[in-house]
Amino acid sequence: MSNLFRDRSPYSWSFRVGRGRRVLDLPLVGWLTVIWILLWGTPSWANLVNGVLVAVCLCLAFPLPAVDIGLRLRPLGILRLAAYLLYDMFSSSVEVTRQIFAKGPYHAAVVAVPLRVRSDLMLTATAVAVSNVPGGSVIEVRRSTATLFLHVLDAGNPGEIEGTQRQVWRMEELVARAFGTAEDIADAARPVPEGDPSS
Numbered sequence: 119m120s121n122l123f124r125d126r127s128p129y130s131w132s133f134r135v136g137r138g139r140r141v142l143d144l145p146l147v148g149w150l151t152v153i154w155i156l157l158w159g160t161p162s163w164a165n166l167v168n169g170v171l172v173a174v175c176l177c178l179a180f181p182l183p184a185v186d187i188g189l190r191l192r193p194l195g196i197l198r199l200a201a202y203l204l205y206d207m208f209s210s211s212v213e214v215t216r217q218i219f220a221k222g223p224y225h226a227a228v229v230a231v232p233l234r235v236r237s238d239l240m241l242t243a244t245a246v247a248v249s250n251v252p253g254g255s256v257i258e259v260r261r262s263t264a265t266l267f268l269h270v271l272d273a274g275n276p277g278e279i280e281g282t283q284r285q286v287w288r289m290e291e292l293v294a295r296a297f298g299t300a301e302d303i304a305d306a307a308r309p310v311p312e313g314d315p316s317s
Contacts, residue, residue, distance in 0.1 A: 120296055125126075141295035142174065142177050143177060143182065144212070146173070146177060146182070147170065147173040147174060147177060148173075149171070150172070150173035150176060150177075151166065151169035151170050151171075151172075151173050152169075153175065154168065154169030154172055155169055172286065174231050184266050188239045188240070188299050188302065189239060189297055189299060189300065190258055190297060191297065192295060192296055192297070195292070195296035195297070196296045196297075198292055198295065198296070199247070199292040199293060199295070199296040201293055202288070202289070203247060203250065203251070206251045206285070206289075207250065207252065208253055210251050210252045213252075214252045214271065217271060217272060224271055224272045224274065225272070225273055225274035226255065226269065226270060226271055226272075226273060227269075227270055227273035227279070228269055228270075229266065229267070229268050229270050229273065229279055229282050229283065230265055230267050231265065231267075231268060231282070231283050231286040231287070232256045232263060232264065232265045232311040233264045233265065233266065233286075233287075233290050233306050233311075234264075234287070234290065234305050234306055234310070234311065235264070235290060235294050235298065235302050235305045235306050236264045236305065237260070237298070237299075237302055239297070239298075240290070240294055240298055240302050240306075241259060241261065241264055242259075242287055242291060242292045243265075243293045243297060244266070244286070244293050245259050245266055247289050247292075247293055248266065248268065248285075248289055249285055251285075255268065255269050256268055257269050266286060268282060270282050283310070284310075287310050290306055291306040291307070294297070294306035
């Protein structure tokens with residue numbers, strides 16, 4: 119008798135058949151279906167249906183362990199993150215352009231920003247989001263302490279360093295609310311870490 123039950127991940131299902139167990143991971147089924155359509159080279163309903171059937175058969179015949187990578191898709195959070203990224207890219211581009219045409223030397227620095235969320239997925243997603251914004255680039259990610267090290271163009275003013283940290287922490291919170299678990303969101307809502315902002 120087969121038993122269908124949910125795993126820890128909201129995107130995978132497990133079938134218990136006798137003593138065995140088969141995992142049906144929906145993102146994997148989707149990815150295998152895309153590969154199937156690309157291999158045939160012609161997107162059609164027949165290729166889509168056949169691709170899904172082949173993907174399901176492969177997942178059941180060659181089971182992988184159910185792994186929860188901590189990814190949750192929250193549509194409202196994704197929209198907020200996208201809007202903030204667009205705004206931040208625009209305002210940062212204007213600021214970098216102003217710095218290019220302004221006179222006077224700028225004091226660049228490397229700024230350490232300790233994050234509140236410790237999961238690898240959130241750490242990576244935050245680093246990628248921050249790197250997409252002009253004016254500051256992630257040069258190192260220290261996994262053991264969940265710290266991002268950013269190269270900042272204009273760090274002569276202490277307010278700039280604090281502003282950079284606040285932007286990273288805001289990005290971290292938005293990333294957690296877009297893709298994180300409930301635990302990640304709770305961690306991102308904690309008070310920001312204290313310490314020396316520069317490295």
